[in-house]
């Protein structure tokens with residue numbers, strides 16, 4: 085059987101953690117033949133560590149055949165030791181009266197420290213997925229704090245937006261979600277993201293032609309996908325957790341095991357594609373093969389799309405300008 089790989093998860097006692105760890109341990113992320121060792125990080129706070137111990141008791145009680153070991157940590161420098169995969173879920177939520185700048189600063193501190201720890205102790209091939217918000221900017225901060233690791237190893241989660249968009253298209257067209265190809269979401273994981281079905285197909289037919297309704301695109305589809313997180317908080321009284329964990333599994337599985345030529349969306353550092361400045365962590369269409377992602381290039385950007393892309397890019401540049409002095 086295969087050698088176990090090390091999977092670090094931060095915020096492991098949080099609500100996404102609770103929806104995520106059991107699926108990683110059951111083999112849904114890296115394959116049903118791949119044993120995993122979970123390296124779980126929580127804040128040193130006694131309550132958080134105790135809650136983490138409880139989650140680990142439940143993981144034990146599942147008797148997962150692929151769970152080759154697990155560890156609880158309160159320090160990123162030990163949690164990330166030799167880790168092959170790092171899912172950075174824990175982040176500072178916006179508290180009452182907290183300004184956006186305070187939120188960015190609090191998270192900059194967390195992701196600077198975690199980037200440095202990855203730089204110091206993780207596997208040189210570590211695949212990093214940032215889920216904690218603001219995800220793109222947190223990934224950028226971690227990447228900039230880890231100069232000895234390849235920048236391409238740092239990614240942010242746009243997959244939930246991608247999956248949300250796919251489901252809305254499936255509902256609108258009456259076709260199965262699994263039949264949708266070549267969908268993508270550009271930009272920031274925020275309401276400014278631009279979900280783009282201009283290239284999408286179902287059984288070889290154009291989704292754009294099937295829907296043929298720019299008013300629906302601009303005034304129903306994009307706001308529905310962009311504001312879905314808020315709609316879930318409003319309905320559930322809690323933010324999306326199971327769907328976020330599911331998207332994290334999809335992102336890592338596709339990156340590690342490949343997409344067989346199909347497009348998925350990942351937030352990855354730009355190399356200048358589509359005019360996005362170098363190193364901005366931006367949602368792009370990608371294909372994955374052999375453990376590497378590749379941005380789909382050469383797509384035509386029409387005027388409406390360019391306006392949407394410019395808007396989400398401007399927001400990301402604003403976030404990055406807000407943290408530059410902290411790096």
Ligand code: NAI
Nearest residue numbers: 095097098099100126127174175215216217219241244328
């Ligand atoms: P939660 O509050 O239930 O759990 C977060 C956990 O992280 C807590 O247990 C907390 O103690 C821990 N934590 C905080 N700082 C930490 C640090 N420095 N090191 C280790 N652990 C730390 O929150 P939930 O619902 O699990 O969400 C986590 C994050 O994911 C939030 O930032 C949320 O906004 C984000 N999110 C991102 C999505 C995306 O699509 N990118 C979708 C949904 C949520």
